[in-house]
Amino acid sequence: MPKSLDEILNEGNYEAEAASFSKASLFIFIGTFLYQIFFTTAQPSLVAGVVFFFIGLFVVSILTAAPLMYIRKRYEIGLLTDIVLMVSVIYLTSSLFQYLFA
Numbered sequence: 001m002p003k004s005l006d007e008i009l010n011e012g013n014y015e016a017e018a019a020s021f022s023k024a025s026l027f028i029f030i031g032t033f034l035y036q037i038f039f040t041t042a043q044p045s046l047v048a049g050v051v052f053f054f055i056g057l058f059v060v061s062i063l064t065a066a067p068l069m070y071i072r073k074r075y076e077i078g079l080l081t082d083i084v085l086m087v088s089v090i091y092l093t094s095s096l097f098q099y100l101f102a
Helices: 005-009 014-039 046-075 079-101
Strands: none
Touching (some): 014 079
C-alpha cells in the first residue's frame, strides 16, 4: 500500500536520501551538459551557456529529482526511479540544448 506524504516526510532518512538523489540528478545534468558543449555541433555563446547551466541546475532538481524522489518513497521502487531519472535528465538536457543552440 502506498505511503502518505506525512509518513514519507517523517522517516528519519528522508532528507539524506533526497539530498543524495538530487546530487545524482545534478551529476547527470553536468555530465550531459559537458557532453553537449564539447561533442556536438551546437555551440552557444558564453553568456547563453552559463545561463543555461545555472538555470538547468535549479530546474533539474525541481522538475525531475523532487517528483521522482516522492514516487520512489511512496511506492518503494528504487531501481526503476533511478533509471527514469537518468533517462529523463539526459533526454531533457540534450533536447533543450539542441533546440536552443543548434
